[in-house]
Amino acid sequence: MSRNCRFTAAVHVCAVLANHPESDVTSDYVASSLNTNPVVVRRLLASLAQAGLVASKRGSGGGYRLAKAAARIDLAAIAAAVEDDDGPAFSPNPTNPTCPIARNIKPVIAEAIARAEAARMSELGKVSLADVMEKLPV
Amino acid sequence: MSRNCRFTAAVHVCAVLANHPESDVTSDYVASSLNTNPVVVRRLLASLAQAGLVASKRGSGGGYRLAKAAARIDLAAIAAAVEDDDGPAFSPNPTNPTCPIARNIKPVIAEAIARAEAARMSELGKVSLADVMEKLPV
DNA sequence: CTATTCGTAACAAATTGAGTTACGAAAGGA
DNA sequence: TCCTTTCGTAACTCAATTTGTTACGAATAG
Known part of the structure; x- marks a missing residue:
């Protein structure tokens, strides 16, 4: 895969x-929706859990569920949970001191990049997970 | 290197x-400032030239120069010139149709991502290359 | 006790970006 | 004309990253 998915x-x-x-969802189930491997999904969900967006339960009957209402989760929070936050990408080479x-x-x-990134996050913050669900014909 | 520099x-x-x-600058000179290889710089400059931001001249005494005044080049134009514009990064896997x-x-x-990206670009568009140069103690 | 499920480590495969070498094309000067 | 400089670009290597996969321990329910 080329870019960060x-x-x-x-x-x-x-x-x-x-x-x-109403129910816990297994990583197997989510993986089948994404057509990928359950471990890939669990890795994603580990980041989301660390950010407090989802909760997990081990064992029989376990799985994942949202830790808050969908209306209180926005795309900025999801992005912050799963994206690198190491600041702008400079070359690791030391530049010429002369x-x-x-x-x-x-x-x-x-x-400048920080301001642009803040603007991007602000825009993502305007869309909640509930907004996303509303646009799906489900 | 990890991310896109x-x-x-x-x-x-x-x-x-x-x-x-006032003068053309060689890729060797720019490369020494970035502490990298001239070919890496020429590849970058090829993208910038295609976007009409810089002009190049071959041969002895040749090199690169800005194709417009620094005040008329903004960071959004530079970003658009050198970044991928393939839209949001989805997994190449076909998702589950059921x-x-x-x-x-x-x-x-x-x-949602397109709107966020537009906000980022709008913010980058507020900073011109001349603005950047003003903040440098040169 | 067993089956289920997450958590996580370890590894392979594919992709990417950066760096490097090489060489042809263009352009200027002796 | 010939030589030097410099861009344009292809081809290759190397390292890092992402994804996918297998494996296994820990937790939990029945």
């Missing part, structure tokens, strides 16, 4: 859980 | 060109 997959996972509000541009540009770029 | 590197490249408005969530969720997610 974690965010889109995580939204899909959450939607499946939101569609079964070049005045190279010496000073990183924080300038980082600030 | 193309955008941050491209801004750095453009800043170096903006710092030499699951109503899986059957219908992709366009809903895609629309």
Whole structure:
């Protein structure tokens, strides 16, 4: 796979859980909806659980469910849960210390990117999981 | 390297060109500022040239220069030039057609992501290369 | 006690980005 | 004309990442 599918997959996972509000859903079931391996789903759900978005129960009859109402989970929270948050992607190479541009540009770029990322997250924050479910003909 | 450094590197490249408005700059020179290989820089500059942001000249005395004034180049244009624009990253796996969530969720997610990406680009569009240069102590 | 299910480690396969080498094409100067 | 410089681009290697897979221990219900 080329790019990071974690965010889109995580939204899909959450939607499946939101569609079964009364019962726990197994990773096998979610995996069959995504047509992937249960372990891939459990890894995603581990991130979502750490962020407090889902709860899990082990053992027979166990599985996953949303930890809050779908209306109180937004796409920004899901993105924050499953995306890297290591700041902007600079080359790991040390830039040339004798070049005045190279010496000073990183924080300038980082600030602009941080603002853009904040705008993206703000937009994702306007869409709740309940909004997503409403648009599905289910 | 872990994540995509193309955008941050491209801004750095453009800043170096903006710092030499009167002359062509060789890929060797830019590469030494970024502490990387000239071919890596030329690949970046090829994308920027295709977007009409820089111009190149071959041969002795040749090199690269900005194709417009730094005030008329913004970070959104640089990002658009060097980033993939294949839309949101879905898993290449076909999702389960018997699951109503899986059957219908992709366009809903895609629309939300498109709006978020537009917000990010709008924010990047507010920062011109000239703004970046002003913040550098050069 | 057994079956189920999560949690997680370990590993293979595929993909990607960066770096590198190489070489042809273009352009200027002697 | 010939040589040097420099871009344009293809081909390759290397390292890192993601996904998929197997495996197994821990927890839980019946």
